[in-house]
Amino acid sequence: MVAIPSRHKSLVLLAGVIVLQVLMLAVQIKRDSEGRLIRAWTVGAVSPFERAGSYGFGSIRDAWRHYLALRNTAKENEQIRHENDALKLQISQLQGRAAEADRLAVLLNFRQAHAEVPMIAARVIGAGAGTASLTIELDRGERDGIRKNMGVITPDGVVGKVVEAYPNASQVLLLTDKDSGVGAMLADSRIQSPVGGQGEPLLVMKYVPNDDTVSVGEQVTTSGMDRIFPRDLPVGTVAEIKSGNPFKQIRIKPAAHLERLEEVLVLLSLRPLDMRKEENSGDAQPSTPGAASPPPTVRR
Amino acid sequence: MNYAFEIRGSESHIEVHKFRGGAIIIATLLALVIQASFPIHFAKAAVLDLPLIVTIYFGLSRRNPSTGLLLGMLIGLLQDSLSGPTVPLGLYGIAKTIIGYLASSIGGRLDTEHPAARFALTAAFFVAHQGLIVLTRRILLAQPEPWFNMHLVAAALVNGLVAVFLFLLLDRLRRN
Numbered sequence: 001m002v003a004i005p006s007r008h009k010s011l012v013l014l015a016g017v018i019v020l021q022v023l024m025l026a027v028q029i030k031r032d033s034e035g036r037l038i039r040a041w042t043v044g045a046v047s048p049f050e051r052a053g054s055y056g057f058g059s060i061r062d063a064w065r066h067y068l069a070l071r072n073t074a075k076e077n078e079q080i081r082h083e084n085d086a087l088k089l090q091i092s093q094l095q096g097r098a099a100e101a102d103r104l105a106v107l108l109n110f111r112q113a114h115a116e117v118p119m120i121a122a123r124v125i126g127a128g129a130g131t132a133s134l135t136i137e138l139d140r141g142e143r144d145g146i147r148k149n150m151g152v153i154t155p156d157g158v159v160g161k162v163v164e165a166y167p168n169a170s171q172v173l174l175l176t177d178k179d180s181g182v183g184a185m186l187a188d189s190r191i192q193s194p195v196g197g198q199g200e201p202l203l204v205m206k207y208v209p210n211d212d213t214v215s216v217g218e219q220v221t222t223s224g225m226d227r228i229f230p231r232d233l234p235v236g237t238v239a240e241i242k243s244g245n246p247f248k249q250i251r252i253k254p255a256a257h258l259e260r261l262e263e264v265l266v267l268l269s270l271r272p273l274d275m276r277k278e279e280n281s282g283d284a285q286p287s288t289p290g291a292a293s294p295p296p297t298v299r300r
Numbered sequence: 301m302n303y304a305f306e307i308r309g310s311e312s313h314i315e316v317h318k319f320r321g322g323a324i325i326i327a328t329l330l331a332l333v334i335q336a337s338f339p340i341h342f343a344k345a346a347v348l349d350l351p352l353i354v355t356i357y358f359g360l361s362r363r364n365p366s367t368g369l370l371l372g373m374l375i376g377l378l379q380d381s382l383s384g385p386t387v388p389l390g391l392y393g394i395a396k397t398i399i400g401y402l403a404s405s406i407g408g409r410l411d412t413e414h415p416a417a418r419f420a421l422t423a424a425f426f427v428a429h430q431g432l433i434v435l436t437r438r439i440l441l442a443q444p445e446p447w448f449n450m451h452l453v454a455a456a457l458v459n460g461l462v463a464v465f466l467f468l469l470l471d472r473l474r475r476n
Binding site for chain 2: 010011013014017018025026028029
């Protein structure tokens with residue numbers, strides 16, 4: 001115990017007595033708004049510590065949430081990022097399927113418009129491995145009725161012809177290849193001339209005399225003379241005309257989008273197509289869910 | 301029986317007075333009774349604070365701070381008790397405790413036998429007492445109370461004057 005000097009004893013006593021009476025006051029007094037004074041004083045005395053404690057705990061909690069718990073946040077972020085990537089991939093796949101459904105709908109409409117012509121839809125599963133030839137590979141082959149030299153088309157126009165048929169796949173030589181050719185004619189003047197590829201995007205119509213009148217933009221269709229494609233299939237459009245010796249040099253833009261083929265139709269017969277019926281059926285709207293039905297069955 | 305002791309090494313000797321048995325108690329009770337009853341018949345007597353004057357007198361005479369503050373506390377609490385429910389216990393108690401302590405402390409340093417000193421000290425202690433009351437009301441009880449007015453000055457002068465004569469009566473209670 002610390003001894004209190006005698007001259008300070010009265011001061012200590014004074015302080016004690018005052019404090020006692022102040023407490024007594026506090027117990028008695030009741031303020032209207034705050035209840036008993038002792039309660040108000042106690043709350044007033046304790047609340048700063050409570051406030052400080054609350055602030056301290058709040059700071060610790062915030063620090064924990066914002067910093068220390070970031071490990072979990074990082075994990076969650078990583079998980080969400082993975083989910084986001086998966087969802088993006090899923091969306092991309094769905095978009096691709098929707099586009100595919102649209103294309104298949106067009107093929108189906110085309111096929112239904114020419115129901116009398118046996119044809120089979122096939123998916124392009126590959127392209128030529130080298131630059132020497134422009135070929136594509138289809139997912140259907142001999143087992144589906146595909147044979148060598150059969151014509152391959154899209155609703156837009158001629159694609160090429162089957163050059164190899166395997167049991168479950170087939171290879172198609174595109175119209176743009178140097179060795180490719182199709183019997184064609186100018187739609188307006190009915191001038192017939194073979195159209196062949198040059199290994200570049202545009203085709204060439206080889207044997208049109210200089211005296212014949214040909215205009216840029218004129219449609220070119222199949223003539224049926226090659227016994228591969230039936231008559232009146234779109235081949236392309238005249239894009240450029242130059243005088244030559246002895247024949248014009250006519251360059252043709254292919255009607256089919258040969259650079260981005262995904263589904264094609266393989267003609268299983270040489271029966272001619274009625275393009276007027278096709279034009280009428282071309283108004284049909286694609287891309288209904290039901291349009292993504294299985295490809296047409298083989299007609300042998 | 302008289303006691304004398306030296307303050308701060310000075311050569312002067314100040315007497316500490318003893319009183320007859322029961323004198324302090326009787327004087328205190330009388331002061332409280334008169335304080336409680338006299339203003340009923342004579343309203344202007346409410347300006348007097350007889351318990352305060354008694355507290356000051358015994359503080360100055362006994363010159364023991366501990367005794368002085370305890371006596372002041374006792375008188376103050378009794379006055380609180382007699383003042384009705386509007387005055388909380390401790391209001392006068394705190395003020396008179398401090399005044400008792402101050403009177404005892406000052407009484408050991410000054411000659412408080414002279415009437416002029418008694419008048420001045422009582423008036424000053426009255427003002428201090430009222431100041432403590434106002435302080436307690438304003439700070440502890442949140443009751444608005446004016447710090448100073450002319451009524452306070454007049455009351456201090458009246459109490460000082462009354463104290464001069466009352467102290468003479470109370471001096472008769474001392475032991476010789």
